Amino acid sequence: MKVLAAMSGGVDSAVAAARAVAAGHEVTGVHLALSRNPASYRSGARGCCTIEDSRDAWRAADILGIPFYVWDMSQEFAADVVDDFLAEYAAGRTPNPCLRCNERIKFAAVLDRGRALGFDAVCTGHYARLIDGPGGRELHRASDPGKDQSYVLGVLDADQLAGCLFPLGDSLKSEVRAEAAALELSVANKPDSHDICFIPTGDTAGFLRDRLGAAPGEIRAADTGEVVGTHEGAYAFTVGQRRGVGLGVPASDGARRYVVDVDISTSRVLVGPAAMLDVDRITTIRPRWCGPRLDGPAHLGVQVRAHGEEIPADVRPAVDGFVADLETPLRGVAPGQAAVLYDGTRVVGSGTIARGAA
Amino acid sequence: MRTYLDHAATTPLLDCARDAMVGTLGMTGNASSLHGAGRASRRRVEESREVIAGALGVVPSEVIFTAGGTEADNLAVKGLYWARSGQDPERRRVLAARIEHHAVLDPVHWLGEHEGAEVVWLDVDREGRVDAAQVRAELEAHPGRTALVAVMWANNEVGTVQPIAEIAAACTRAGVPLHVDAVQALGSIPVDASLPDTMAISSHKLGGPLGVGALIARRGLELTPLTHGGGQERQVRSGTLDVPSIVGFAAAVDHVLGDIAARSARIQLLRDDLLARILAVAPDSIVNGALGGPEARLPGNAHVSFPGCESDALLMLLDAAGVEVSTGSACSAGVPEPSHVLLGMGIDPVRARSSLRFSLGHPTTQEDVDALVEALPAVLERAGRAGQIRVSSQMAAAARDGA
Numbered sequence: 001m002k003v004l005a006a007m008s009g010g011v012d013s014a015v016a017a018a019r020a021v022a023a024g025h026e027v028t029g030v031h032l033a034l035s036r037n038p039a040s041y042r043s044g045a046r047g048c049c050t051i052e053d054s055r056d057a058w059r060a061a062d063i064l065g066i067p068f069y070v071w072d073m074s075q076e077f078a079a080d081v082v083d084d085f086l087a088e089y090a091a092g093r094t095p096n097p098c099l100r101c102n103e104r105i106k107f108a109a110v111l112d113r114g115r116a117l118g119f120d121a122v123c124t125g126h127y128a129r130l131i132d133g134p135g136g137r138e139l140h141r142a143s144d145p146g147k148d149q150s151y152v153l154g155v156l157d158a159d160q161l162a163g164c165l166f167p168l169g170d171s172l173k174s175e176v177r178a179e180a181a182a183l184e185l186s187v188a189n190k191p192d193s194h195d196i197c198f199i200p201t202g203d204t205a206g207f208l209r210d211r212l213g214a215a216p217g218e219i220r221a222a223d224t225g226e227v228v229g230t231h232e233g234a235y236a237f238t239v240g241q242r243r244g245v246g247l248g249v250p251a252s253d254g255a256r257r258y259v260v261d262v263d264i265s266t267s268r269v270l271v272g273p274a275a276m277l278d279v280d281r282i283t284t285i286r287p288r289w290c291g292p293r294l295d296g297p298a299h300l301g302v303q304v305r306a307h308g309e310e311i312p313a314d315v316r317p318a319v320d321g322f323v324a325d326l327e328t329p330l331r332g333v334a335p336g337q338a339a340v341l342y343d344g345t346r347v348v349g350s351g352t353i354a355r356g357a358a
Numbered sequence: 359m360r361t362y363l364d365h366a367a368t369t370p371l372l373d374c375a376r377d378a379m380v381g382t383l384g385m386t387g388n389a390s391s392l393h394g395a396g397r398a399s400r401r402r403v404e405e406s407r408e409v410i411a412g413a414l415g416v417v418p419s420e421v422i423f424t425a426g427g428t429e430a431d432n433l434a435v436k437g438l439y440w441a442r443s444g445q446d447p448e449r450r451r452v453l454a455a456r457i458e459h460h461a462v463l464d465p466v467h468w469l470g471e472h473e474g475a476e477v478v479w480l481d482v483d484r485e486g487r488v489d490a491a492q493v494r495a496e497l498e499a500h501p502g503r504t505a506l507v508a509v510m511w512a513n514n515e516v517g518t519v520q521p522i523a524e525i526a527a528a529c530t531r532a533g534v535p536l537h538v539d540a541v542q543a544l545g546s547i548p549v550d551a552s553l554p555d556t557m558a559i560s561s562h563k564l565g566g567p568l569g570v571g572a573l574i575a576r577r578g579l580e581l582t583p584l585t586h587g588g589g590q591e592r593q594v595r596s597g598t599l600d601v602p603s604i605v606g607f608a609a610a611v612d613h614v615l616g617d618i619a620a621r622s623a624r625i626q627l628l629r630d631d632l633l634a635r636i637l638a639v640a641p642d643s644i645v646n647g648a649l650g651g652p653e654a655r656l657p658g659n660a661h662v663s664f665p666g667c668e669s670d671a672l673l674m675l676l677d678a679a680g681v682e683v684s685t686g687s688a689c690s691a692g693v694p695e696p697s698h699v700l701l702g703m704g705i706d707p708v709r710a711r712s713s714l715r716f717s718l719g720h721p722t723t724q725e726d727v728d729a730l731v732e733a734l735p736a737v738l739e740r741a742g743r744a745g746q747i748r749v750s751s752q753m754a755a756a757a758r759d760g761a
Binding site: 108 | 670671673674675677678740741743744746747748751752
């Protein structure tokens with residue numbers, strides 16, 4: 001196959017590209033430039049998007065002996081990921097921009113452009129497995145449960161999956177690092193990235209405040225209605241959040257208080273005890289199916305965070321999404337997060353959480 | 359078998375330059391040392407200086423060796439500005455063409471940002487040519503206020519040759535020094551080094567080694583140094599001289615300037631054939647820059663917009679097909695901006711991003727042109743498809759963005 005290897009400058013995508021080469025594919029490396037004004041050097045836990053990362057990717061491509069180019073995806077990224085991120089927060093939801101990037105950029109804008117230019121697939125360093133089953137190509141959890149990234153790929157449809165190559169799905173991270181070292185890739189010991197790539201400081205609240213402006217309001221206790229604090233913008237709060245709420249008045253019983261509801265229209269944030277965060281039912285919108293759509297009730301696993309646990313649930317399709325009744329309550333389900341459905345290790349699809357209910 | 363059509367970026371080392379360098383690589387002496395070994399090295403440097411001065415029709419002391427064209431441009435622009443504005447604080451205006459290479463553009467911009475220079479960007483016409491009348495008018499409108507004028511001899515992207523004689527006359531009349539970046543012009547078209555006050559030249563663009571160039575600076579002209587140290591070059595440029603590179607540079611200059619007319623005529627024929635055949639396989643393509651002989655355009659330069667295609671896709675597909683070309687504008691690891699040269703010529707950003715530069719050089723043959731023309735139709739077809747997808751995805755993103 002003619003393979004386009006998306007190389008972030010990190011160890012995973014470099015080893016993925018190396019494996020694609022070793023598998024006999026004709027591989028071309030591309031580094032996606034997602035920012036118009038990239039910083040020069042890495043800082044914090046970011047693993048991409050600086051000039052230094054681009055150079056790392058380039059050096060890895062040199063060592064693999066494959067052509068390498070930088071693709072400008074900054075316009076698409078700004079519109080489809082960053083602006084979407086801001087719009088979701090402004091609407092009181094908590095988005096996961098990595099899913100959006102996979103859905104709209106890596107396996108859409110990049111894959112489509114690659115296909116037009118004669119490539120068959122986009123290869124990335126995601127830890128997930130692709131299995132060609134009787135009903136078509138299936139997306140499965142990675143063998144390494146600690147690294148599994150199938151959650152952030154739960155937005156890919158069958159056509160997108162047909163154009164994917166995930167060579168790391170059967171490997172442990174330690175094996176990937178060892179392989180990078182054996183190939184003498186300079187990125188072998190580069191730290192993993194964690195933060196949101198377009199917020200290099202890690203200060204999401206500050207990023208939102210700078211772009212969405214101040215919208216002051218009250219923080220009230222959910223049970224008594226008492227005003228317990230003020231804030232500069234309700235969008236900066238996420239259901240389930242405890243740190244950084246900045247309450248001036250302690251709870252009467254001294255218990256920890258969490259954000260339990262965010263109402264953007266009234267700029268009101270409600271706080272309450274942990275028990276108020278328990279959710280038994282999740283309702284989603286914007287469904288994405290990784291294969292056949294769910295056409296009736298099913299007993300499936302639901303995961304609502306990238307590294308969260310999977311909860312068994314009775315799931316049924318709804319008008320624009322699905323409803324999941326959880327066997328055990330989940331704590332701190334924020335609207336905007338993705339709920340990804342699993343059938344065993346297979347990813348069935350995902351939806352954006354509209355609301356959770358006890 | 360690969361086809362190299364990026365000679366404006368760098369061109370292969372000439373045999374005569376390599377042979378001359380090899381003969382000096384074993385030498386020990388520092389050209390500034392006073393003993394025999396030092397004198398032997400110094401002798402090779404001075405012989406080289408005389409060769410270059412002779413080829414250019416200047417005196418040897420007017421040749422200041424640098425580490426390349428960019429350093430020569432920086433030395434001229436900043437060195438002239440500091441010297442002139444230092445003598446007379448009223449002289450803070452800098453006139454520079456919008457289409458200068460970044461080696462001039464960026465120091466001029468920096469002088470404006472950090473050193474109090476009042477920068478006037480000279481416009482160009484649709485073919486990329488500076489209007490000498492604008493230079494004259496700017497100089498006359500502000501007598502005694504201009505520190506320097508900078509206009510390149512020929513543009514590195516679109517190859518347009520500038521009216522240097524007229525601009526030099528205007529500068530002489532106004533008593534303002536003129537800096538000319540002749541990096542692309544030297545070795546390609548006749549260059550009269552007596553016209554500018556300072557002139558930047560580069561070795562590797564004409565078949566010499568990388569990492570060496572020179573500033574040709576009129577005798578007696580005051581330049582404030584950028585680097586301070588041993589003062590090896592006329593007390594203006596410090597650093598131990600790179601004897602092998604200087605020797606190779608001189609050999610290349612001697613060789614290239616010897617038969618420039620015949621070489622240029624051969625290359626221009628190939629270039630004209632290349633352009634005609636590109637237009638035949640891609641009738642909607644547009645040639646950028648001035649058309650014509652060496653008085654109007656560098657003979658080895660072809661610059662073409664391919665509407666509906668993106669230049670990075672074209673470059674990648676041609677590269678995969680074994681043909682090496684350039685998008686014309688440099689980009690490090692960030693996002694390539696549309697070329698300031700094309701924008702300065704009034705070309706819209708979308709067309710600017712659809713352009714490629716093909717540059718021919720001394721080894722270019724008819725087979726190279728044939729290989730490009732053969733590869734082009736399939737490349738344009740694929741890049742056109744990708745271009746449509748890009749446009750529709752960006753429109754969709756913009757629509758979602760607006761919603």
